[in-house]
Every structure is written in C-alpha cells, then in structure tokens.
Amino acid sequence: MHKRFSRSVRFLLVLASQLFLLWLAATAQANAAMIDRFEATAPPLMVMPVTPKAPTKLVLRPLQTRTSVYGLIEMTIDTDGVVINQFDPAQIDLS
Numbered sequence: 001m002h003k004r005f006s007r008s009v010r011f012l013l014v015l016a017s018q019l020f021l022l023w024l025a026a027t028a029q030a031n032a033a034m035i036d037r038f039e040a041t042a043p044p045l046m047v048m049p050v051t052p053k054a055p056t057k058l059v060l061r062p063l064q065t066r067t068s069v070y071g072l073i074e075m076t077i078d079t080d081g082v083v084i085n086q087f088d089p090a091q092i093d094l095s
Contacts, residue, residue, distance in 0.1 A: 050082060050083075052083055052084055053080075053081055053082040054081055054093075055079040055080055055081025056080055057078070057080055058079050058094060059079070060076075060077055061075065061078065062075055063076055077094065
C-alpha cells in the first residue's frame with residue numbers, strides 16, 4: 001500500500017508541475033500580447049529639450065528647525081539655475 005501511495009503522489013506532483021508550466025507559458029504569452037497591443041496604441045513619448053541656464057541665485061537653507069550641538073544638519077540649495085543632469089557635479093557650479 002505504501003508503494004502505491006507514493007507512486008500516486010509522485011504522479012500528482014508531476015502532473016501539477018506540468019500544469020503549472022503550461023499555465024506559466026500561457027500567462028507569459030498573454031502578457032506579451034497585451035504589451036504588444038499597448039505599444040501599438042500608445043502615443044509617442046514627447047521629449048522636451050532642456051536648455052541649461054546659469055544660476056543667478058544660490059540660497060542655502062536648513063531642512064530641519066532644531067538640532068543638537070554636534071548633531072547632523074541637512075541643508076538644501078535653492079537656485080534658479082537649470083542643468084541637463086542635476087546629478088552630474090561637472091554641470092553644477094556652486095561658487
């Protein structure tokens with residue numbers, strides 16, 4: 001009886017794994033078809049050109065109102081300058 005039970009459990013596991021793989025493949029195909037339909041009907045992206053502008057003002061101000069004597073303080077820089085990549089230090093001059 002034990003061998004028969006283990007054989008039927010093994011059969012069920014194999015069947016369940018095959019059904020899962022079929023479901024996974026069908027879901028992937030459906031998702032790919034949906035993405036293709038979306039890309040075909042989506043409007044083209046508009047890219048707005050950025051014109052760099054040198055800053056005329058630099059204002060340094062704290063982000064928090066209170067801190068301890070030797071505590072850390074976060075500051076922000078307010079400026080009217082425009083750069084293409086704000087994370088490129090070569091494009092931002094704070095002097």
